[in-house]
Amino acid sequence: MTPELLAPAGTVPAFEAALAAGADAVYLGAPACNARALARDFSFAEIGAMIAMAHERGRKVYLAMNSLVKEQELPAAVTTLARLAALRADGLIVQDLGLLALAHRHFPELPLHASTLMAAHNSPAVACLAGLGCRRVVLARELSLAEIGLVARQAARLGVAIEVFIHGAMCFSYSGLCRFSSLHGGRSSLRGQCVQPCRRRYQWLASGQGKKGDRGSRGGAGRGRERPPQEGGYLFSMNDLSAVDQVDALARAGVASLKIEGRLKSVAYVAHTVRAYRLALDARAEPDERRRAGMLSEARAALAAAMGRRSGSGFFLPGAAQSARLISPEQSGNTGTPVATLLDLKPLRSGNRKLVRVLARLQAPLRSGDRLRLHEERSDARIAFTLREFRAAGRSSAAAGAGATVEMLVEDAALLALRPPFHGKLYRVDVSGRKERPSPELAQLVARFSAEDERLRRLAQARAQALMPPQAERPPAVFRPAKAAARAQWWLRVATLTALRERLPFAVSRVLLDLNAGNLELALSGQLRRLLRGPKLSFALPPLMQEASLESWRANLARLQAAGYTSFQLGHPGQVQLFAQPGKLELFGDASFNLLNHQALAAAAGLGFKGLQFSLESDRETLHAALAARATHLCAVGLLVYGRPALFTARAQSPHFQGRYALQSHRGERYALKSGEDGVSLFAKEPLSLLAHGRRLLTSGLDYLVVDLSCGHPKQEAQLVTALWSGKGELPPHLAGNYNGLLA
Incomplete structure (x- = not known):
């Protein structure tokens, strides 16, 4: 078929x-x-x-x-x-x-x-x-x-x-598990607002910063001595x-x-790529080998005509996750055709116009009217403009060939803000189809549906209001504390039991223990029950499990259940399928479920979950509106209030990651890269913390607050939690995500 x-x-x-x-x-x-x-x-x-x-x-x-x-x-x-x-x-x-x-x-x-x-x-x-x-x-x-x-x-x-x-285009992170754009900018990739931090330039740091913490931790950002930045590139920009x-x-x-x-x-991109894959699909039915080869050759030529980045076969082939073909760190990841190397930028005045002279050496022909994107790599600024006038060989010109040095005159305030030294390239951007209009046939159909639009809108609105009454449109605009008795519990996530030795400013009701090889051995040997007394225990599963590892996961989960362990926090809703009788277990859902409204909470609860963490991307208004609308009997709702959530969770283990762990952006933001058996994760230097709001969150209607010490050094993490909870003096640097703002 x-x-x-x-x-x-x-x-x-x-x-x-x-x-x-x-x-x-x-x-x-x-x-x-x-x-x-x-x-x-x-x-x-x-x-x-x-x-x-x-x-x-x-x-x-x-x-x-x-x-x-x-x-x-x-x-x-x-x-x-x-x-x-x-x-x-x-x-x-x-x-x-x-x-x-x-x-x-x-x-x-x-x-x-x-x-x-x-x-x-x-x-x-x-x-x-x-x-x-x-x-x-x-x-x-x-x-x-x-x-x-x-x-x-x-x-x-x-x-x-x-x-x-x-x-x-390929994202560096698994789709649905990228939090970088949201937690470091308020624009969620899960809501179509990604600012593409994976396309930026980063530099490696020759220091201990970002090195893995104590044995068994999942990552983190340590505080080793910092030395000047080393070589880097577009480390996460996928081909x-x-x-x-x-x-x-x-x-x-x-x-x-x-x-x-x-x-x-663009229209041209769509036309070229669709034609290419139509040829490739039709070639499957072509009996003549020479004709089939010709169709595939024509398909490759059509793809070459579509402006894009360097490309490859992604993860399809064996060993692809470790291949150098996934990422070209020396390439900026810009789409379009490279046309020039930037030599200099200089402000000019021409009457009331504030112009910038862009001096560049061409590597491809250029014409007046071309749409260009300038990427200044030192600042990572990317500025698009339409070329109106330029000079070649000292004369005004409408076209110039490869090898020429040209002066472009551009009126753009963003270019005026750039500072030397300058280093970068210019790309020709495909804008075909921007001025195209629908065909007469489609225009007539649009007119027909436009005439019916108001009637159809009223019918749809009536159907929608019957399902969701208008009062749902008026969520509480301000924080409304629940009854004083409804106080949230404190839950603690750890990678190893040694983290439980650290002093914290609250009593822990439940421990979420990472299900790794060491903790599995402790549980099955009987040592875990002797070492952990007091708080309830739930094993925490990761969000990713490769197909080849599923039988091992099923077997180990069955062994734990046979040993009397019946409480688990799952990293993906699909992991319910790993249990033969999930209804007999106490199951919780991690923040990786991405739950942002009460209907999502209800849907997940219907799978048998007793508790669910709300999205850690949420802003305050969305959280409180969802808590006000939820049916409290369905399941408990929790929220991560301290931790180091992975910004990227990726399968790519490119060779340029080997032996590296600390890096920084062009803005000086620092991160730690953690490589594991199934891929890599990226963590911010600063923790995510809502502990400044913790006392209000305790009585907000949430059932539990999660503190995650599983990344980094447990002792240092516990000290940070204590300092941030106290609210006294100068607080340690931390991120608050979108809680105090508005999630876009």
């Missing part, structure tokens, strides 16, 4: 280009609910017209509502669901567990697809999502062909289709995925849909 070819479209012209190039289906962003910050959302009239055109041609349209939904956004999201159901969308791509539950329960006419942001990286995750109503699951990009085949066979038994990305040569293998592995990334890309 030939897989579906699924194309992206961020504009109406891109949608038409995808159909013309041979896409079987196109995915679009639902207004204000999709994980891409588009310049302009589609209107419902445009969405209706595109669905109608696709259906007339035997194609499909899927809508991405794959952003996490804040409590305050639920009513609008439900209205959007009603609008899309009325327009007969062929599928809905979802990340938020609450939105998934609402759609499954109230909009059965919308087939549900689990977004790659749900971090489905193994067969238990797929089985869990199938149980929640998903007919299709988009797998994590980090899986190999062999792993995809194993998962696809399990999914087929459940009647679930598997979709994988075949082309486009693009381009797997045209793996199309046949993916089809044989049982993949139902091959997905091209790029809803922010």
